[in-house]
Amino acid sequence: MKAFLLFVLLSGLFFSCVKDNFEPVDQTDNKATDVFFDSKFDWASTNNVEVNIAGIPGGPSIVTKLEFKTLEGQKLFEGFFYVNENITLNLVTLPTTNKLVMQFGQLTDTLSVSNGKASFSFVEPEN
Amino acid sequence: MKNKYFRFLASAIILIMFSAESKSEVKESFENKSRNVYIAGCWQFISTNISSTSPIEGKYSVNTSALSSLNKPCTLVTPWYHTDEAGVVTFKTKLSNYSSKGSQIVEVTLVQPQNATGSNLLTYTYKSAAVADLSVNIPAGTYYLIFNWYGEGTNYSAYLDEVVFAGEYFSDITSGKGGSCSALPEKETVKDDDKDGVPNDVDAFPASPDVSFVNYYPAGNVFSSIGFEDLWPSKGDYDFNDIVVDFNLAFLTDKDNNISRIDAKVVLRAVGASFRNGFAFQLMGIKPESVIEVSGNHLVHDIMKLNANGTEAGEKWLTVGVFDNCFDILKHPGVGIGINTEPDKPFVTPDTLEVSVVFKQNGVFGGGLPVKYSDLIANSKFFNPFIFVNGVRGKEVHLADNAPTDHVDPAFLGKGDDTSNPALGRYYKTEKNLPWALSLPQSFDYPIERVIISDAYLNFVSWGLSKGAKNQDWFMDKAGNRNTNKIMPHK
Numbered sequence: 001m002k003a004f005l006l007f008v009l010l011s012g013l014f015f016s017c018v019k020d021n022f023e024p025v026d027q028t029d030n031k032a033t034d035v036f037f038d039s040k041f042d043w044a045s046t047n048n049v050e051v052n053i054a055g056i057p058g059g060p061s062i063v064t065k066l067e068f069k070t071l072e073g074q075k076l077f078e079g080f081f082y083v084n085e086n087i088t089l090n091l092v093t094l095p096t097t098n099k100l101v102m103q104f105g106q107l108t109d110t111l112s113v114s115n116g117k118a119s120f121s122f123v124e125p126e127n
Numbered sequence: 128m129k130n131k132y133f134r135f136l137a138s139a140i141i142l143i144m145f146s147a148e149s150k151s152e153v154k155e156s157f158e159n160k161s162r163n164v165y166i167a168g169c170w171q172f173i174s175t176n177i178s179s180t181s182p183i184e185g186k187y188s189v190n191t192s193a194l195s196s197l198n199k200p201c202t203l204v205t206p207w208y209h210t211d212e213a214g215v216v217t218f219k220t221k222l223s224n225y226s227s228k229g230s231q232i233v234e235v236t237l238v239q240p241q242n243a244t245g246s247n248l249l250t251y252t253y254k255s256a257a258v259a260d261l262s263v264n265i266p267a268g269t270y271y272l273i274f275n276w277y278g279e280g281t282n283y284s285a286y287l288d289e290v291v292f293a294g295e296y297f298s299d300i301t302s303g304k305g306g307s308c309s310a311l312p313e314k315e316t317v318k319d320d321d322k323d324g325v326p327n328d329v330d331a332f333p334a335s336p337d338v339s340f341v342n343y344y345p346a347g348n349v350f351s352s353i354g355f356e357d358l359w360p361s362k363g364d365y366d367f368n369d370i371v372v373d374f375n376l377a378f379l380t381d382k383d384n385n386i387s388r389i390d391a392k393v394v395l396r397a398v399g400a401s402f403r404n405g406f407a408f409q410l411m412g413i414k415p416e417s418v419i420e421v422s423g424n425h426l427v428h429d430i431m432k433l434n435a436n437g438t439e440a441g442e443k444w445l446t447v448g449v450f451d452n453c454f455d456i457l458k459h460p461g462v463g464i465g466i467n468t469e470p471d472k473p474f475v476t477p478d479t480l481e482v483s484v485v486f487k488q489n490g491v492f493g494g495g496l497p498v499k500y501s502d503l504i505a506n507s508k509f510f511n512p513f514i515f516v517n518g519v520r521g522k523e524v525h526l527a528d529n530a531p532t533d534h535v536d537p538a539f540l541g542k543g544d545d546t547s548n549p550a551l552g553r554y555y556k557t558e559k560n561l562p563w564a565l566s567l568p569q570s571f572d573y574p575i576e577r578v579i580i581s582d583a584y585l586n587f588v589s590w591g592l593s594k595g596a597k598n599q600d601w602f603m604d605k606a607g608n609r610n611t612n613k614i615m616p617h618k
Contacts, residue, residue, distance in 0.1 A: 031579050039560050080339065090504050094599075104301050106309075107302070
């Protein structure tokens with residue numbers, strides 16, 4: 001009886017140490033109702049890009065049109081803004097949008113989108 | 128006597144105000160240590176800089192390099208200014224040191240659009256190291272000045288500070304930097320028919336002072352879609368076609384970027400259910416009293432109680448009902464489960480509802496409460512669309528993690544398959560975190576009746592499992608994305 005119990009115990013230890021040979025299941029083949037999604041995911045199909053424009057500190061109060069478009073020319077925003085003010089905008093874009101075309105008065109510039117942010121400054125950084 | 132005295136005083140104040148206005152001037156004290164700030168403001172520095180070594184006033188002045196050449200000047204070029212009448216430009220200047228062995232001079236040249244070579248206004252020879260208060264006369268018109276310093280015999284430098292220009296700043300900062308800036312267009316050449324301060328050439332509505340710009344959500348000439356499941360708080364069949372609406376919002380803004388009007392185009396494209404559902408949207412951050420009038424919607428069943436201005440009563444944030452019974456908008460063809468969700472059933476052509484929300488009329492804002500468009504969109508969840516199910520106002524279905532309105536019946540939240548938890552900001556998700564509604568940045572080719580979305584859109588699960596990082600274009604008509612046999616043909 002003791003030998004049998006010992007056999008059962010050792011067998012249990014042995015099998016508990018055997019590595020599972022299951023291949024990971026590709027959940028992407030499953031139906032949407034079969035899998036767990038991340039609790040923080042909000043299912044948004046668009047991105048929000050925070051655009052920061054640094055104006056000229058103490059500069060003149062010149063107001064002019066500010067416009068943002070995608071590289072494909074789709075208009076995202078337009079308004080009338082002072083060039084001496086700091087401006088923050090939150091633009092809705094496609095997740096694949098990684099460049100924004102800014103037109104501020106006569107100035108045209110292409111801003112790169114990185115980690116949901118894009119920025120521009122009238123003042124060049126000091127060397 | 129007192130009356131006469133006050134009348135005189137009032138007249139004097141008005142006179143002072145007007146004379147101050149007509150004699151505009153701009154003072155530059157160079158109190159920003161960064162030369163690049165001035166270069167961005169259209170100043171040009173050649174062998175000159177901003178220095179704190181020996182400022183004339185404040186902490187900083189313009190400082191030249193050593194004045195050791197009579198041929199190669201140190202130069203400061205100002206931006207453009209404009210004065211309607213002849214005036215004076217004053218400034219303070221000094222040398223870092225003075226010796227009679229040397230000779231240092233400053234020349235001031237006036238440049239006007241009609242005289243690009245410029246004309247000399249002043250040649251001043253420094254006679255000591257003391258500060259000299261100098262001035263030059265300026266004719267009416269647009270101008271800039273060139274300060275040139277020359278010297279020989281010593282290595283002393285010169286300083287400049289407290290320059291007061293006649294007129295107003297007139298450089299177009301957006302046209303370039305430093306010396307490459309152009310002047311703003313002359314005022315008399317700028318056409319502004321509605322006199323709202325926005326020139327005709329950039330004013331989308333040049334004849335209307337209340338509106339100048341148009342901002343579209345999601346973008347110009349683009350319709351977004353939302354597909355809803357309507358069995359909340361129970362799970363549905365996940366075909367996301369119980370209600371499918373396309374929408375485009377046009378935010379018309381004025382010269383101050385305040386919203387004057389919202390024109391919402393809403394197209395009810397499909398009803399994959401038998402419930403008499405309604406559709407509405409809330410704009411987070413806008414108070415209902417900001418609105419003057421709502422029009423163009425179809426609310427006839429007294430499900431939403433409205434304020435006099437057409438917004439929903441009893442809501443903290445502006446809530447606009449679009450329709451309160453989907454079958455009023457899209458007529459059932461007489462066969463099939465719903466409308467436009469089964470390919471073999473008759474197609475019903477959708478109508479477009481054009482809902483207008485007016486915030487500003489004849490220069491006056493509703494409730495005196497202007498709303499800046501940029502402030503509205505600062506909240507990434509500002510647009511909060513929802514359906515209310517089968518005539519029950521409190522049974523709302525929103526996008527995942529969008530909060531319900533004040534009219535939601537809290538008894539539904541967290542019940543059935545719903546795991547909403549307001550304390551965590553979690554709304555409208557199942558235990559497995561599936562939503563009850565999906566929003567797409569294009570018109571949704573929704574699944575056929577009772578086809579689960581992942582059978583129609585083959586990369587939907589991959590997109591969801593990657594939290595949106597992979598297959599971001601899962602909804603687009605691209606190779607490998609769709610099983611077209613399970614998607615309702617787009618008509």
